[in-house]
Amino acid sequence: MPEKSRGPSNPRFVITMASAEIVPFAKTGGLADVVGALSQTLASSGAKVNLAMPAYRAVIANFLAKQKPSTTLAIRIGDKIVGVQLYKKRIGRSLNAFFIRADEYFDRECLYGDDSGDYSDNAERFAFFSRAVLEVATITRSKIIHLHDWQAAPTAAFLRLQPERYPALSDTRVVLTIHNLSYQGLFGTDHWPALDLDWRHFNPSQFEFWGKINYLKSGIATAHRLTTVSPTYALEIQQDGGGFGLEGLLRERAEDLSGILNGIDYEVWNPNTDSYIKERFGATDASGKTECKRFLQDCYGLEPDPNVPIACVVTRLVEGKGLELIMDISQQLLMKDVQLLVLGRGERRYEEYFMELARKNTGRVGTRIAFDEAAAHQMIAGADILLMPSKREPCGLTQMYAVRYGTVPIVRRTGGLADSVEPYDATNHRGTGFVFDDFSGKDLVEAVDRALSVYHNEIEWKSLVHRAMTADHSWDRSMRQYLRLYQDQLQNQSIHRSG
Numbered sequence: 001m002p003e004k005s006r007g008p009s010n011p012r013f014v015i016t017m018a019s020a021e022i023v024p025f026a027k028t029g030g031l032a033d034v035v036g037a038l039s040q041t042l043a044s045s046g047a048k049v050n051l052a053m054p055a056y057r058a059v060i061a062n063f064l065a066k067q068k069p070s071t072t073l074a075i076r077i078g079d080k081i082v083g084v085q086l087y088k089k090r091i092g093r094s095l096n097a098f099f100i101r102a103d104e105y106f107d108r109e110c111l112y113g114d115d116s117g118d119y120s121d122n123a124e125r126f127a128f129f130s131r132a133v134l135e136v137a138t139i140t141r142s143k144i145i146h147l148h149d150w151q152a153a154p155t156a157a158f159l160r161l162q163p164e165r166y167p168a169l170s171d172t173r174v175v176l177t178i179h180n181l182s183y184q185g186l187f188g189t190d191h192w193p194a195l196d197l198d199w200r201h202f203n204p205s206q207f208e209f210w211g212k213i214n215y216l217k218s219g220i221a222t223a224h225r226l227t228t229v230s231p232t233y234a235l236e237i238q239q240d241g242g243g244f245g246l247e248g249l250l251r252e253r254a255e256d257l258s259g260i261l262n263g264i265d266y267e268v269w270n271p272n273t274d275s276y277i278k279e280r281f282g283a284t285d286a287s288g289k290t291e292c293k294r295f296l297q298d299c300y301g302l303e304p305d306p307n308v309p310i311a312c313v314v315t316r317l318v319e320g321k322g323l324e325l326i327m328d329i330s331q332q333l334l335m336k337d338v339q340l341l342v343l344g345r346g347e348r349r350y351e352e353y354f355m356e357l358a359r360k361n362t363g364r365v366g367t368r369i370a371f372d373e374a375a376a377h378q379m380i381a382g383a384d385i386l387l388m389p390s391k392r393e394p395c396g397l398t399q400m401y402a403v404r405y406g407t408v409p410i411v412r413r414t415g416g417l418a419d420s421v422e423p424y425d426a427t428n429h430r431g432t433g434f435v436f437d438d439f440s441g442k443d444l445v446e447a448v449d450r451a452l453s454v455y456h457n458e459i460e461w462k463s464l465v466h467r468a469m470t471a472d473h474s475w476d477r478s479m480r481q482y483l484r485l486y487q488d489q490l491q492n493q494s495i496h497r498s499g
Helices: 030-044 057-064 122-140 154-161 189-195 215-222 231-236 247-252 288-299 323-335 348-360 373-382 398-404 415-420 441-455 458-469 475-498
Strands: 014-018 048-054 071-077 080-092 095-101 144-148 173-178 212-214 225-228 257-259 310-314 339-344 365-369 385-388 408-412 434-436
Touching: 014 030, 014 122, 030 048, 030 080, 030 095, 030 144, 030 475, 048 122, 057 080, 057 095, 071 122, 080 122, 095 122, 122 144, 122 154, 122 189, 144 154, 144 475, 154 173, 154 215, 173 215, 173 475, 189 212, 212 215, 215 247, 225 231, 225 475, 231 257, 231 415, 288 310, 288 373, 310 323, 310 373, 323 339, 323 348, 323 441, 339 348, 339 373, 348 365, 373 398, 385 398, 385 441, 398 408, 398 415, 398 458, 408 415, 408 441, 408 458, 434 441, 441 458
Parallel strands: 014 048, 014 144, 048 095, 144 173, 173 225, 225 257, 310 339, 310 385, 339 365, 385 408, 408 434
Antiparallel strands: 071 080, 080 095
8 A cells, every 4th residue: 555645734724525425424326435535535634624414314313313413503495494403523633524404305215316216305405405515614614615516516606696695705715526427416497496596597607507407507607616536537528528518618617627536445445454355465465366256256156267257347237337338248258258247236227137147147147236335345356357348437436446456447448447547558567457449349348358368377467466456546646636726726815815
């Protein structure tokens, strides 16, 4: 593990980090992992960080059951006043979590919706959350408010468009991180009253998007700085067709937009200490990976052959993850004497395909339809190859987990995959994985063939695995970039005031 460098010393400003989900409190996907790990790493640098998130039913039961609220608030939302219980939980010397409890909005089994679809009042729920974030920032005297995705994006608009309601935040700077532009928070105009904004702000430069309210767009238009989760994704979303209808606005704000590649939590994803895996190992001694592979073959009923490579797919089974390509080449993979494991859940068409593939290829294919943290660690630890041929991937974390565990990724050159996987170069003995360009089964098969040719060269494969395992994907690197961005914003604000 690379030695940590703490970056800028003793940051003296306070940050409010706002997200609808944050590990370890609530999670539906990678957003929660990223915000939780970034916050912890910032706090370790000496920055004072305050998390702000809803107090969902599960959060209250698991983390706040024996705790009393630290204060109560009254927040205007539309034409009504809603009472709030604000809970404060100390996590570390420089890290606190503020949980916003309003049971009419958040006392529900799920975060955003149930089996019947999204909750019908999500527009009001997250407009309320965004208002509450500004109250947390006021109480904590934050100089930076860092927002994540559409659920928190209106916070920027409320502060910039109604500064008279938040006088204590007149010098506060707002950063918005776009984790996945395809999720924008679109709602009908009947929800506009919940925003408690003048109708003049429902215009194409702020909230309006093809006749609907667009929460993410409002944040993009009004935040002081914008970031995405990888440099390549920051370029892709400005291209025609890559911005899901917002590319024009993003090009307008290009000077304020940057890409900072996510990191991974080295305490959670560490093969030297991982309690989920069969046998621990590391870059200096990877022999334990053999036992992890044997364990996988036993668990999923695969033929117990240590010489047959295992290719795994660990992902949400949804459109955009390149699953069509894997489906197209699955028979070719099996003809190449490769075992295939699939872990995830999502769209029924993908679930059914991979379950049927396993039924028809006992001993060669294993499928587990589930979100299973332990199984994810075990599969990434025991497999030889990770297949991640995404059509779109703003950042991606799984490929970084994989290299940490010596599982060589095969990825398409897009978004964070392009930024985090160095293409294999036999001549110069470089690279951490295999990269292809066109979104086609043909290109994916060619990449698999390149990987298998190296796999069967034991010395070269070991060298590749070692390079992968020693690559730096720690959050420390990303944290330093965020600290510089925050400090630049505060310096610009100071110059603006003095000018």
